[in-house]
Amino acid sequence: MAEKYIARSKAIAARLVGGEMMVMSAADSTFFTLNEVASAIWQAADGRTPLAEIVAAKVCQEFEVDPEQAQRGADRFVDELSQHGILLVSDQPLLDSSPSPEHP
């Protein structure tokens, strides 16, 4: 299966509020709150690290989740956010993305 790379869109606003990430799309004003696991994936979405690696390092290890279950959850999460333009998804590294958000 092809690798999947994810990067945060530049057309979003985000802030960490009490452990939850608030994310709003400037494109359609959709408002999301991400829980701790989703926030970890979102913050690691640098466009260069494959999603599978992010899931292994940031979800399975830090939250002690079964790898298959974690991957399925991550795929759903990525699909949903990409539909709203909040995450960019590619089978190639996304080189124009920033390494990490400055002030989530």
Place this chain on the structure above:
Amino acid sequence: MSLLAEMNQKALNLGLPISVHFDITYRCNERCVHCYLDHDDHGEMTTAEILDVLEQMADAGVFFLSLSGGEVLMRQDFFEIVERARQLLFNVKVKTNGVMIREKEAARLRQLGIEQVQISVYSHRPEVHDAITKLPGSLKRTIQAIRFLKAQGLKVVLANVLMVGNFSDQQGVIALAKELGVSYTLDPTITPKMDGDRSILALRIPGTDLKQIFQNQELVGNVEEFCAPPPPPGEDIMDGFPCSAGHTACYISPYGDVFPCVQFPLPSGNVRQQKFLDIWRHSPQLNEVRSIHARDLPTCSTCAHVGTCTRCPGLAYMEGNMRGPSTADCEKSFQRTGIPSANMLRQTGAAYAGPLIQIQALANSTPDHVF
């Protein structure tokens, strides 16, 4: 409860300033007759100072950032400020008159990923709009700006401040907003000038015109529901706060002064002298504002409208007492429901309780005093 309302509640519980209205200049290329600002530059913050404040606000948890003025584009560093704000992942709204926005500026705003642009329009007729802004040709340029912004796919809100000089053009402005494909919002509130001068309050539309607005289904939705008598307030209402000013929101002036809200000129600190977060957490003035619950308002806590009134504590402060009523909002509640506020009854008891007083007077008076 919506997600956004949940996050607001969370910010309130955590004491976070989730929204900031930041006027980056008071300078303006228009001279609107109802404006409450002094447009001279008395020492605006430098670019470096503003960028530093933006970082401090991001650290403090600010998410919603409104950049306003004055006219924001009077600052040559405006786009540098917006660019930094977007790098810091704020949700940015820009309030402008649009006069200086052409294709290039619209494209840059789109590129920077701002959430919304709010543009003031006072009439669909140039002779009325331009007379209010005192800038010939301003309506034409403003409408062009809206088209440029729309062409970029940006969300635009047309803000219509209503006053005696343009009230009759309200439907024309609504039609203009429809034609341009933008949202419409109206504001019937004229506030005193920041130096305390109340002369511009003469521009406020009279109560009868307010009533007309409140009965416009297009503006308020279900008129019967909107104008219904207020239900008796519960304990939650009496323990509640009037608005977000000082609780989850605040205002910063171009000189670095921090206030609870743009309409609440209670000096609470200055970011040139203190860190933003220190002011937010420890300002005695902000803490006093936060300490006031509905039950602490001497007059308003006894008012039938206490749970539904749009009472502005800032306007009350400008009338002399932040715990007192805001008469403009008393008028709104009255015009909306037909029920006088406690403040109205207290101040003009004879007028509102007229029939009872008259009966009393007739009974106790000799015929000579009846008329």
